[in-house]
Amino acid sequence: xxxxxxxxxxxxxxxxxxxxxxxxxxxxxxxxxxxxxxxxxxxxxxxxxxxxxxxxxxxxxxxxxxxxxxxxxxxxxxxxxxxxxxxxxxxxxxxxxxxxxxxxxxxxxxxxxxxxxxxxxxxxxxxxxxxxxxxxxxxxxxxxxxxxxxxxxxxxxxxxxxxxxxxxxxxxxxxxxxxxxxxxxxxxxxxxxxxxxxxxxxxxxxxxxxxxxxxxxxxxxxxxxxxxxxxxxxxxxxxxxxxxx
Amino acid sequence: xxxxxxxxxxxxxxxxxxxxxxxxxxxxxxxxxxxxxxxxxxxxxxxxxxxxxxxxxxxxxxxxxxxxxxxxxxxxxxxxxxxxxxxxxxxxxxxxxxxxxxxxxxxxxxxxxxxxxxxxxxxxxxxxxxxxxxxxxxxxxxxxxxxxxxxxxxxxxxxxxxxxxxxxxxxxxxxxxxxxxxxxxxxxxxxxxxxxxxxxxxxxxxxxxxxxxxxxxxxxxxxxxxxxxxxxxxxxxxxxxxxxx
DNA sequence: TTTGCAAACGTCATATTTACGTTTATTTGT
DNA sequence: ACAAATAAACGTAAATATGACGTTTGCAAA
Numbered sequence: 001x002x003x004x005x006x007x008x009x010x011x012x013x014x015x016x017x018x019x020x021x022x023x024x025x026x027x028x029x030x031x032x033x034x035x036x037x038x039x040x041x042x043x044x045x046x047x048x049x050x051x052x053x054x055x056x057x058x059x060x061x062x063x064x065x066x067x068x069x070x071x072x073x074x075x076x077x078x079x080x081x082x083x084x085x086x087x088x089x090x091x092x093x094x095x096x097x098x099x100x101x102x103x104x105x106x107x108x109x110x111x112x113x114x115x116x117x118x119x120x121x122x123x124x125x126x127x128x129x130x131x132x133x134x135x136x137x138x139x140x141x142x143x144x145x146x147x148x149x150x151x152x153x154x155x156x157x158x159x160x161x162x163x164x165x166x167x168x169x170x171x172x173x174x175x176x177x178x179x180x181x182x183x184x185x186x187x188x189x190x191x192x193x194x195x196x197x198x199x200x201x202x203x204x205x206x207x208x209x210x211x212x213x214x215x216x217x218x219x220x221x222x223x224x225x226x227x228x229x230x231x232x233x234x235x236x237x238x239x240x241x242x243x244x245x
Numbered sequence: 246x247x248x249x250x251x252x253x254x255x256x257x258x259x260x261x262x263x264x265x266x267x268x269x270x271x272x273x274x275x276x277x278x279x280x281x282x283x284x285x286x287x288x289x290x291x292x293x294x295x296x297x298x299x300x301x302x303x304x305x306x307x308x309x310x311x312x313x314x315x316x317x318x319x320x321x322x323x324x325x326x327x328x329x330x331x332x333x334x335x336x337x338x339x340x341x342x343x344x345x346x347x348x349x350x351x352x353x354x355x356x357x358x359x360x361x362x363x364x365x366x367x368x369x370x371x372x373x374x375x376x377x378x379x380x381x382x383x384x385x386x387x388x389x390x391x392x393x394x395x396x397x398x399x400x401x402x403x404x405x406x407x408x409x410x411x412x413x414x415x416x417x418x419x420x421x422x423x424x425x426x427x428x429x430x431x432x433x434x435x436x437x438x439x440x441x442x443x444x445x446x447x448x449x450x451x452x453x454x455x456x457x458x459x460x461x462x463x464x465x466x467x468x469x470x471x472x473x474x475x476x477x478x479x480x481x482x483x484x485x486x487x488x489x490x
Numbered sequence: 491t492t493t494g495c496a497a498a499c500g501t502c503a504t505a506t507t508t509a510c511g512t513t514t515a516t517t518t519g520t
Numbered sequence: 521a522c523a524a525a526t527a528a529a530c531g532t533a534a535a536t537a538t539g540a541c542g543t544t545t546g547c548a549a550a
Binding site: 422423424440441444445463464465466467468 | 525526527528529530531
């Protein structure tokens with residue numbers, strides 16, 4: 001018995017990180033030097049997302065978690081499966097054909113795409129064995145495969161989700177300023193927000209907790225630090241009558 | 246060369262339909278009588294989503310569209326890929342083992358799940374060759390495989406999306422009353438909405454067009470009919486400063 | 491001490507939401 | 521022809537949120 005469909009299953013991970021200093025939403029990418037084909041290795045010079053085949057006994061979520069850990073050493077980061085990419089023309093390398101029992105099969109590669117949210121400073125890019133590098137999401141280098149498209153769709157999903165859920169705090173350090181939050185929204189959404197109105201709106205939220213601390217080492221008036229309380233957020237009454245169409 | 250992973254790729258379709266008469270959000274299901282194993286056919290008596298293997302030269306979207314057309318005859322319905330399900334324990338039937346070149350492989354089934362939105366009256370369930378049947382989303386029958394979970398996750402995604410985008414009109418007839426829209430929101434979200442406030446809010450939208458028509462054949466005061474203008478909606482200025490966390 | 495500058499606070503008109511009460515138009519029963 | 525029943529449709533007032541600005545404050549560096 002031959003399966004009707006023979007294919008590779010992989011996960012690809014869009015790792016988003018925010019740098020509060022440069023105020024830039026970044027994506028973590030790795031360099032692709034060599035691409036093996038059926039007959040020879042082809043030299044390529046572009047960047048790709050981190051990803052890998054799904055192991056035999058792994059769930060899709062476990063696979064994505066493993067790939068992130070392998071790249072960054074991190075576990076327990078915010079993770080979101082957002083789309084599967086598996087069109088027949090996804091990969092057309094020679095290696096994507098296989099022969100089984102004298103029959104030729106086109107080896108389609110289906111990838112389940114995830115994105116992760118983390119703080120840039122959590123990743124030690126200097127000593128990274130994959131030479132991983134952060135790129136601003138609006139200044140991406142040349143990307144291999146369809147990874148440009150995957151990043152764009154991850155970004156779109158992130159835009160939508162950050163308007164409805166408090167996932168923005170996954171990208172910020174535990175202690176942040178009001179302006180950090182504003183800058184991050186502006187980076188993600190590509191918009192400008194009035195600081196005075198945004199500040200009022202955010203400070204009025206019960207789950208934004210002012211700390212007895214201020215910024216240190218800044219050359220201007222140091223800003224008040226806040227933290228986000230997930231507990232208070234969850235306990236709060238959330239109007240579900242928010243029909244914003 | 247043996248692929249590192251051998252698996253089935255399929256799509257499963259959660260078909261949502263709304264019945265304005267019973268005010269019920271429904272899911273279209275088909276009966277599963279027989280399940281083939283490697284050695285014999287096993288009698289089962291439950292319902293499943295409609296789904297099928299992805300063909301060799303098909304995109305994932307095309308595959309889902311084909312499956313919907315096969316079941317309902319419909320094309321051009323609102324379609325949304327929302328999640329891939331592919332955990333190794335998804336199916337443990339005997340038929341999910343195959344032997345290739347004297348090696349045993351576990352044939353995992355990865356399914357890309359879609360949901361469709363349509364009007365119940367578009368489907369002729371009386372003459373449906375699959376004996377497809379509508380079930381209220383809150384009174385589902387016993388379901389095969391992990392299809393209960395797939396429906397629940399589709400429903401969750403629909404809840405989120407209908408708050409942010411005007412997809413609710415995909416579930417309503419072209420001409421609807423304000424109360425139809427309210428009832429549908431209540432069905433999807435499982436909440437109660439104040440009719441007077443909802444009515445005012447909706448009527449004030451430029452893209453809700455009053456028609457020169459009223460309901461016919463009702464035994465009370467017949468309601469004003471409206472239509473939704475996708476064009477006006479798209480042309481409208483949509484504030485993107487809608488941070489509702 | 492002064493100055494530069496971002497942080498932080500304040501104001502006001504308008505729009506939206508919430509929580510209700512009231513009127514109107516139509517069908518059906520007498 | 522009229523009354524009753526009922527869902528549709530309209531109304532109101534207080535509270536809250538938003539948008540568009542102007543002003544003050546506090547710290548570090550010059």
